[in-house]
Amino acid sequence: MTDTILEVKNFSLDLRTEAGDLPVLSDINFYIKRGEFLSLVGESGCGKSVCALSITKLLPKKLAVYKSGEVLFNGTNLLEESSATIQKIRGNDISYIFQEPFSSLNPLHRIQDQMIEGFIAHNKGSKIQAIEKARYLLGRVGITDIDERLKSYPNQMSGGMLQRISIAMALMCDPILLVADEPTSAIDVTIQSQLIELLFELKREMNLSVLFISHDIALVSYLSDRINVMYAGCMVESGNVEQVIDQPKHPYTQALLKAYPSIKDDNQDLEPIPGMVPSPSDYPKGCHFTDRCVKAMDECRLSKPKLQITDASHEVSCFLYGGQNAGN
Numbered sequence: 001m002t003d004t005i006l007e008v009k010n011f012s013l014d015l016r017t018e019a020g021d022l023p024v025l026s027d028i029n030f031y032i033k034r035g036e037f038l039s040l041v042g043e044s045g046c047g048k049s050v051c052a053l054s055i056t057k058l059l060p061k062k063l064a065v066y067k068s069g070e071v072l073f074n075g076t077n078l079l080e081e082s083s084a085t086i087q088k089i090r091g092n093d094i095s096y097i098f099q100e101p102f103s104s105l106n107p108l109h110r111i112q113d114q115m116i117e118g119f120i121a122h123n124k125g126s127k128i129q130a131i132e133k134a135r136y137l138l139g140r141v142g143i144t145d146i147d148e149r150l151k152s153y154p155n156q157m158s159g160g161m162l163q164r165i166s167i168a169m170a171l172m173c174d175p176i177l178l179v180a181d182e183p184t185s186a187i188d189v190t191i192q193s194q195l196i197e198l199l200f201e202l203k204r205e206m207n208l209s210v211l212f213i214s215h216d217i218a219l220v221s222y223l224s225d226r227i228n229v230m231y232a233g234c235m236v237e238s239g240n241v242e243q244v245i246d247q248p249k250h251p252y253t254q255a256l257l258k259a260y261p262s263i264k265d266d267n268q269d270l271e272p273i274p275g276m277v278p279s280p281s282d283y284p285k286g287c288h289f290t291d292r293c294v295k296a297m298d299e300c301r302l303s304k305p306k307l308q309i310t311d312a313s314h315e316v317s318c319f320l321y322g323g324q325n326a327g328n
C-alpha cells in the first residue's frame with residue numbers, strides 16, 4: 001500500500017469557449033500523501049481553481065475538455081469514472097471549501113439541513129447521528145450557541161463564522177482529502193489567521209490531507225509540508241518548504257517571494273512582478289513565463305521545459321537547470 005492518496009499525472013485540460021478551446025492546464029504533475037498539507041500557489045489566473053475543480057470533474061461538462069493524463073485517487077483514475085462514482089467520492093472522500101462561503105452554503109436553507117444533507121446522502125448514518133456530528137464539528141470549529149446556529153440561515157452570520165461552518169460541513173463525512181481553494185481570501189484579515197490555525201489543527205487531529213490553494217506564497221510558507229508553484233497553466237516548481245521558500249530555483253518562484261511580504265522579514269522591500277499572467281489564448285510557445293522572466297534565454301522562447309528533479313525531490317521546470325524539452 002502506498003501512502004500517496006492523490007496523484008495527478010501528465011494532466012492537460014482545455015476550456016471550451018466561444019473563442020475556441022483554451023489550453024488552461026498543460027501537463028500538470030503532482031501528488032499528495034496521506035496527512036500531508038500541500039499548497040498550490042501562483043498569481044490569479046494561473047489555473048489553480050480549474051486544477052482543483054477538475055480533480056473531481058466539478059467543472060461544467062460543456063466547458064471542460066479532458067485532453068490527457070490521469071487523476072489517480074487511491075489508485076483509481078477519476079477521469080475515467082462515471083458521474084455516479086465521482087459523486088460518491090465528492091463530498092465524501094474528497095471535500096471542498098471555497099473562497100466564498102456562499103459557494104458551499106445555500107442562503108435559502110437552514111444551517112442544520114445543509115450540514116446533515118451530505119452525511120445522509122452518503123449513507124453515513126441516521127438523521128440523529130448526523131445532527132450529533134454537526135453539533136460536534138460546529139463546537140470543534142469554534143462556533144458557540146450551536147442550537148441557535150443550526151436553526152439559522154447563512155445571511156444571519158458573518159463571513160468568518162460562515163467559513164467556520166463551511167469547514168465543519170466539509171468534515172461531516174470524514175474526508176481523506178480536503179481541498180481548500182483560497183478559503184480565507186474573502187475573510188476579514190483579523191480572522192484569517194485563526195481560520196488557518198484551525199485548518200492546521202484539524203489536519204493534524206484527523207490525519208487529513210489538505211490541498212491548500214492560495215495566491216500568497218508567504219502565507220503558505222508557514223503552513224505547508226510541500227509547495228507546488230503554478231504559472232499560466234504549468235507546474236513550475238515543487239518541493240518541501242525549505243526547498244521552495246529558502247532555495248527557490250524557478251525565476252517565477254523567486255519573483256513571487258520578492259512580491260509578497262515575508263513572515264520572517266518585516267523590512268523586506270517588495271518588488272511587484274512586472275507584467276501580467278497571460279490569458280490562455282496568448283500562452284507563448286515556449287516557457288509560459290518567458291516574457292516576464294529576467295533570466296530568459298533563446299531556448300525558453302522555442303520550447304517548453306519539463307518538470308524534473310534537481311535534487312532530493314525538489315522539482316523545477318526551467319532550462320537554467322538543464323531542463324529537458326517537454327515537446328509542444
Ligand SMILES: Nc1ncnc2c1ncn2[C@@H]1O[C@H](COP(=O)(O)OP(=O)(O)O)[C@@H](O)[C@H]1O
Nearest residue numbers: 015024043044045046047048049050051279280
Ligand atoms: N468558465 C471559464 N471560461 C473561460 N475561461 C475560464 C473559465 N474559468 C477560468 N477560466 C480561465 O482559466 C484560467 C485559469 O483560471 P483559474 O483556475 O480560475 O485561476 P486561479 O484560480 O489560479 O486564479 C484563467 O485564464 C481564466 O480566465
Ligand SMILES: [Mg+2]
Nearest residue numbers: 048049050182
Ligand atoms: Mg482561483
